[in-house]
Amino acid sequence: MSETTADLPTPVDTLAVDFDAGGTATTINRNKGLLSVGFLGLVATQFCVALIDNMFRWLIVPIGSELIGSSELALSIGAACFIVPFLIFAAPAGFLADRFSKRNVMVACKAVEMAVLCLGIAAILLQNVYVMFVVLFLLGGQSTMFITSKLGGIPEMVGTKKIAAANGIINMASMGAIIIGTILGGVLYDLTGPLGLKNWWISAAALLGASGAGFLASLTITPMESANPSRRFTPDIAGQTVRDLRLLWSARPLFLAAAASTFFWTLGMISQLNIYLFADESLHLDLNRDVGVLLGVLTVGVGIGAVLAGICSRGKIELGLVPLGAAGIAAAAMLMAFVPGGAENQPLGAGFYCSCALLFALGVAAGLYDIPLQSFLQDRSPAQSRGSIMAAYNFMTFSGMLVASGLFWLLSSPLGLSARAIFFIGGLAALPVTLLIIGHLPFQTARLATRLLIGLFYRVRVEGVENVPECGALLVANHVSWVDGVLLGLTSPRHPRLIAYAEYFNNPWLNWFGRLGRIIPIGATRKSMVDSIRAARGALQNGEL
Structure with missing residues (x-):
């Protein structure tokens, strides 16, 4: 296990300015x-x-x-x-x-x-x-x-x-x-x-x-x-x-985030209603006494997942958690279809405890999924119309919950599907949503996956992260190994445009990753060097890191 210390620069400008979605600068009381x-x-x-x-x-x-x-x-x-x-x-x-x-x-x-x-x-x-x-x-x-x-x-x-x-x-x-x-x-x-x-x-x-x-x-x-x-x-x-x-x-980015969050609340309402049916039909629980435990476990899981999302975000909005949460929702919901049934004379058996574990996992995944979306909506909404954006978001989510009530009735009554089948269908519905989210957030997904992989081999301590300025800046780092640039990109509160040797990106996979990270390639020829310097200068003038 290696330990790496990332030292970030001293600020050249202490003015803190945030830019909303409309480009308007708004000061924040830090x-x-x-x-x-x-x-x-x-x-x-x-x-x-x-x-x-x-x-x-x-x-x-x-x-x-x-x-x-x-x-x-x-x-x-x-x-x-x-x-x-x-x-x-x-x-x-x-x-x-x-x-x-x-x-x-x-x-x-x-x-x-x-x-x-x-x-x-x-x-x-x-x-x-x-x-x-x-x-x-x-x-x-x-x-x-x-x-x-x-x-x-x-x-x-x-x-x-x-x-x-x-x-x-x-x-x-x-x-x-x-x-x-x-x-x-x-x-x-x-x-x-x-x-x-x-x-x-x-x-x-x-x-x-x-x-x-x-x-x-x-x-x-x-x-x-x-x-x-x-x-x-x-x-x-x-x-x-x-x-x-x-x-x-x-x-469009705000609407997509709202739509993704609406899917979560719609599926959440179906799951909540389905728990009652599942408890009665599969586990043979006392609905007045025992079903509250299942709902409580799910709710606690959502709360813990929400806190974990805040911790994992590390001072930024980590949208890479969204596909991870969606995959977790899909897996936990589909596994609920295979929980052992409960006996009428002994309902609190293996099926009950397996259900509690899966519902807790479903809740944690849901918290990881929704918090980044909600935070993105709040952060990117223009300050002057943030109330209207939040109102439209609430309208969408609660409309989804209302539709969920009717959809649950349709699945359970006219179609006569079992509670297990409804959980499985909900999990299946989350799979294409997961793929869509990865398609819209390829860099964020790859960044989080890389962060998790790096965490298996390196213990990273970051110092001076608060000194990274909000304006355009140039980070000059000691280049000891190939992983330095990756660590710098993962630990910085702002995404840096790295300058890297162009030959590294002849590989199709590295080329794809380089384009996602907007890496500026620099070659051995004079023209390539000039082009790279111009690209870096333009990024600095645009306020990038």
């Missing part, structure tokens, strides 16, 4: 990091939002089941009441995120949340199931507003180098809150007796207490300026949604 009070306040607020949404949802769904007389209908209405607001309120959420300070929007959302919960508690006391579901719809609406501003605000709070890590932390907090909220919702239902009326104050105290804590946490979120104070509101919500989608479509 002093705001992942341990700042402002960012930790955002994490705590997001945790409370997800916690309350799931606590209230899983408190009123069983109450609604008793009042309506159908658990299936109550579950369907509950899911629709939470998903549909993300479609209806996507455009207004984008407007608010662009027109006003994103921090102020999030604080206002938390204040509205407390008022809505008061209405929800009153609905439980009045035993009005319709108002209960209206309250769940309103909570979905305020979550739409909050999440859009949250997604748009992260780049302003932490800067490009920490976006992936920030998303990983926030997604981990969200996954934890979903698990805890789902469990607490069931606990509150049990504690408050039939229809939530007995000891109803326990539900009120838990919901309003968590909401109040979230409101206080929101006050500590980093202040942010309005991105587009001149933007005007349009009452044509449907028309604005179409315009937001066109804006996203016009930036």
Whole structure:
């Protein structure tokens, strides 16, 4: 095992400037990091939002089941009441995120949340199931507003180098809150007796207490300026949604990232619904007692995968993780079709534990897949219209989730496919997506594969990485071995244009890799040297490394 130290240069210019997708320079406050009070306040607020949404949802769904007389209908209405607001309120959420300070929007959302919960508690006391579901719809609406501003605000709070890590932390907090909220919702239902009326104050105290804590946490979120104070509101919500989608479509890399993320959320919804069918049909589990473990394992896996994606990104957005995550999703989903079945008299057997392991792996792969895509969307969106881009992205993902519900019904009921078959089909669907992603991200995929391969033979310590300037710069390194250039390219926070001897690239594979890495070849002739120097000079003038 070799150890190599990469020493990077001292900065010649300390001005930190980021360029958005439209070429507009935006300054970033580099002093705001992942341990700042402002960012930790955002994490705590997001945790409370997800916690309350799931606590209230899983408190009123069983109450609604008793009042309506159908658990299936109550579950369907509950899911629709939470998903549909993300479609209806996507455009207004984008407007608010662009027109006003994103921090102020999030604080206002938390204040509205407390008022809505008061209405929800009153609905439980009045035993009005319709108002209960209206309250769940309103909570979905305020979550739409909050999440859009949250997604748009992260780049302003932490800067490009920490976006992936920030998303990983926030997604981990969200996954934890979903698990805890789902469990607490069931606990509150049990504690408050039939229809939530007995000891109803326990539900009120838990919901309003968590909401109040979230409101206080929101006050500590980093202040942010309005991105587009001149933007005007349009009452044509449907028309604005179409315009937001066109804006996203016009930036092809952003649209492709959004489409890839939408595939993840669509497949995720199908998997979540299919777990119930799989638990009953193949494992013979108690749906009220044991299926929560399977869902919890999947959710924990997504959270851990999100954190791993942030760690692996190392100060940049590592899109090479996307095809790796897609391949992992495909493999884990298809293997679920071959899990041993459970016996009715002993359901918690080998099949149950194999399912837990595969669902955990599926979740980890999903986290590795989605975090780089989400971070890319946030980083490359123009600052003045980032809210609209995030709104269009939310519209696409939740539309995919809605389509997934119908697709699952089609596969499981009219077509009569088993849960194993549905998992296998989902895995098969991920294979062409993996190949498409590799086709669109060949350099990023090759870079990550090389990084993993190099890690088997070298232990690399990097010093001075913060000194790499944002402007054009020339790195002059000691050239001890052929691997030096590879290590420099892998450890630098910006992709450097290496200058290498042209004869090395006569090999077709090395030639392909050199073109992917945009290496500048230099030959032995005078003309080749002049051409190479001109190419290097042009790269420096364009701000490249």
